[in-house]
Amino acid sequence: MKVTMTVNGRARTFDVEPNRLLLNLLREDLDLTGAKYGCGMGECGACTVLLDGEPVMACMTLAVDCEGATIETVEGLSSGEALHPIQEAFIEEGAVQCGFCTPGFIMATKALLGESPEPTEPEIREYLKGNICRCTGYVNIVKAVQRAAEALR
Amino acid sequence: MSAINRQNTHIIPVDFQYHQPETVGEAVKLLEAHPDAKPIAGGTDLVPKMKQRLLEPGHLVNLKRIRELQGVEDRGGEVYIGAATKLRAVERSETVQRRLPLLYSCVRSIGSVQIRNMGTLGGNVCNASPAADGALGLVALDATVQVAGPGGTRTVKAGDFFAGPGKTVLGRGELVTGFTVPVPGPDxxxxxxxxxxxxxxxxxxxxxxxxxxxxxxxxxxxxxxxxxxxxxxxxxxxxxxxxxxxxxxxxxxxxxxxxxxxxxxxxxxxxxxxxxxxxxxxxxxxxxxxxxxxxxxxxx
Structure with missing residues (x-):
């Protein structure tokens, strides 16, 4: 089936089988390997991308269902060598260890800060509860989100 | 975890035909014509089941392009919620927040932001999990389930809609179009x-x-x-x-x-x-x- 979507600002048309998942399309056809395959069941958030500005699980999204959609992945955040303030904040606060969960956290954070520019810590923890990190223990991630919020204000 | 790792895959190992009807009538015809068809909205329950081959439908009927299944409407004494309204849209609706705080709390308790951006209220109900918080809210508020099927439309009380874990009273070709929720009074x-x-x-x-x-x-x-x-x-x-x-x-x-x-x-x-x-x-x-x-x- 033909499907056209905008990925990181570029219109793309694909010919896909109906059972093709958005995550595999991004990773395999476009080499956008930022979004990760973690649990495959919507529990870990490692595959989080923004679909029309809202965070979703790419590992459970049918590519054919993305007709006309705008998709943003972590690769779309930086401009050349200049990182996005959220990426900078994650580095500054040591919110990255193995890095596997980071693209998902960063995309969820982008959506959070778009909705709520000054989130409280409970709001941050509530919004990011769909993203699991097995290294950092979340403290530095929360700090990074707060730092990014300040930078973006 | 081990059970998930054993059964889960990167892909959906099931081939199906994908249909995108734009009206309830077309969706009903497709569901009636294909006994191995499943309706899909958010896919947050269905896709993991298909990944594990717990379900292998030959046809998927996407309900999200059907406009009449979308949205929250304040009708005075009651609130109407389209079945394919995303959980996040239900939660963000001022009407729901103000007039149905119980349903708001129930919907907020479902999954994560990502799950609520994908999943729909109709899906939460039609999966018929005894643990579905959205369904529980509708039962407690004595909501009515609106059903469309080959024989026309009918209504079922939310409390009578479930027949067992994963089972509803929906017949072949029937789908849920929405929910009518009476607004509790100030008392x-x-x-x-x-x-x-x-x-x-x-x-x-x-x-x-x-x-x-x-x-x-x-x-x-x-x-x-x-x-x-x-x-x-x-x-x-x-x-x-x-x-x-x-x-x-x-x-x-x-x-x-x-x-x-x-x-x-x-x-x-x-x-x-x-x-x-x-x-x-x-x-x-x-x-x-x-x-x-x-x-x-x-x-x-």
């Missing part, structure tokens, strides 16, 4: 509580209570629990017993005992039957206290 207090192992986990047990009060007495009660029976469970014995009684600490305690005895829990991976009976007692006490506006008094 109604509501409360939803759920207990889960972790933030994101499915509820181990949940309770939703609505009490219409006059003075300190209960005029009408609705008590519904999730994850304590094969379907979301209402407890008419407790509701009838509460009717007309002064709501004080002793009444709350006795009603909570009836809740604990009236549920039919099983032992599963999320908790034992014994745990659920004890948890139900404490949760019922808290929910009745809060819905009945006793909080200040009982804590004082």
């Amino acid at each position: 109604v207090g509501t409360c939803f509580i759920s207990v889960g192992r972790t933030a994101l986990d499915i509820s181990t047990i949940s309770i939703a209570v609505a009490l219409r009060m006059k003075g300190g007495a209960v005029q009408e009660a609705r008590v519904a629990l999730g994850s304590v029976a094969p379907t979301p469970l209402r407890l008419p014995e407790v509701e009838n017993w509460l009717k007309g009684r002064e709501l004080d600490e002793a009444t709350v305690r006795e009603a909570a005992g009836m809740v604990s005895g009236g549920i039919k829990p099983i032992t599963d991976i999320r908790g034992t039957a014994e745990y659920r009976r004890e948890a139900a007692r404490g949760m019922a006490m808290e929910a009745l206290t809060r819905a009945g506006g006793l909080e200040g008094r009982s804590q004082g």
